[in-house]
Amino acid sequence: MSEDLLSRIDRWGPEKVVCVSDRRTGMRGVLVLDNTARGMGKGGTRMSPTLTVAEVSRLARTMTWKWAAVDLFHGGAKAGIRFDPGSPDKEAALRAFARALRNEVPAEYVFGLDMGLVEDDAAIILDELGRGTAVGLPRALGGLPYDELGITGFGVAEATDAAASAQGLSLGSARVAIQGYGAVGWAAARRLAELGATVVAVSNAEGCLHDPDGIDVGRLAALREQYGDGCLREHGGAVLDAEAILRLDADILLPCAREDLVDEDAARATTVRLVVEGANLPTTPAAKEVLHARGIPLVPDFIANAGGIVAAAHSMDARLSPFTVDPADVLAMVTAKLRENAVAVLHASAQHGVTPHVAAQQMAEERVAEAMRLRGQVAVDRVSVDVG
Template identity: 60%
Template structure:
């Protein structure tokens, strides 16, 4: 069991709120990590396995992610211990929103993460009677349709292209392996194909599909639409592998875009890619990052690579009370500009400091957060 007080360090968390509701069985947690640069903003996830420690780690990632792309919101995250496929999902979600009515939206604005959909964001707004309570609502309610637009996956591919070029590894013709073909992975694959990369492996919870000569991404997207995660076992192309083996296939670029903690020390020794791009949050351990660095494999951190979602969320935050929808082409252009520039800055800083991109990138983000904390008198000037 996590001792919440043991999670506190020089950066946060500022507040941990654990809530429950007897009738629905709802249990959940909100972690507001650091609001020196603005109100807490981060996704809300629903899973039977949510823990306080997990949500706190993700809230910290959000602190660095907002600071890394130089947008003025604070790190926060929420989690609900429940099965997102349960028929009681809406009742649990409404109970969770009510329990946090003191914090939402004054201190924290809910968003989407694993297990929640655009309609769930609309339910939160409805329950609290406030359009500002959540972002990620359906487009017909004025929201930015993150998953439909594929903003996070698009940003992952844009950041990958910039980092690969910096390393002298043009993405055109490079072989890319993707772990995960959900909201992030499938959009990244589509953009990789547009940029001329060859996608040699993809995976879902049902297994992995590998074709050294390249998979037809459009055919994969159609198969996913028809069969869901099981498309990897039904597709006529490629060889089916057990889930997890896509991480160690022969490729130039590896993109873990599914779950956290998937690249262990042991896996890091077997990765064949020249560049690892963290499409998911926290997919590599610090020890694995060191091993990859020692092997000459660059790793583009999650708070840089998958920040397309937070850039889009910033537009959604601005539009919460507006009668106008955000301009979609502007969102995509801003994601491309910010993530490409940030990827190069972090890679250059890592080279200059002689350290890993994680440490270099976090150092830049920490500097911005520390400056904000000093200006507000939260730490000594």
């Protein structure tokens, strides 16, 4: 593991990696501070029984670009706990992880929420380490509950609408397939329906619900509250294998599940006209190249799903304040920033003949590099792509 981690260090980071463990609970965890040139490390904490240091390192780098692309002043970081979030000992493992990082929190890192953790878990961090150490708290504790409000999915839908418009595709006549019906996918479906799109397919771990005439998004959301992943079968209709969603007839695909699920084969087979990444790192590098070669635009993850960090930025400002954050202010900023970035990146991609991911990364790199220069850190050589 050490050799693998050392090989990942480049001109951008990571600056610091902290691995911790607890014999009593069996918790093993890691914090990766990738690049803090633009501000202190901020990123979500995930819990998974298969979590790896490499996974967290990749996600921390994504956070570096995400903060820079949305032009808010925090640095890239991510934390993870290798533990089953369904275990009855989840709370004990989470408390052990928080205690082990007491020296880093909140001076260098503030806990947020990612896969496997919910608002009540943020409250546990608060109880363990004190006020100011976590965001995403329940509303009763003065927090802005991202998942309850569906802020990340809302932003993905806004980016989708803007990108579709820029490509001459009306969302009102578009058929959308959503891979992953978790915290991001359900909220994206809700907002897309409000914007006039027809959601024709939704997938999760249980399969893929497909209705070419359109899924009743409101009913499916209510069933998710009651049955979890079983909501697809409770809804009724055709339930296919989960992988089928990548082959169905649709205009827009939103990968909102796990990393690397849209591979080269899927990119060659898909008939969609636009891909918008709702999850972090859902499309492999080879698949991005295939999509680009086929003329299918892709809005990168750190552009499309940055709604969560806009909410996190508001929460960071308010975490030591007695005043709560107004969700309307957050949603307004999400709409403005994500729509503008989605269009700018697709424009730069077309103008310079590079993939949208390259265009987006160059925009983020310019901002991080300038912060590094001003702080007297290592100069960064790069090829500039104007996305203004």
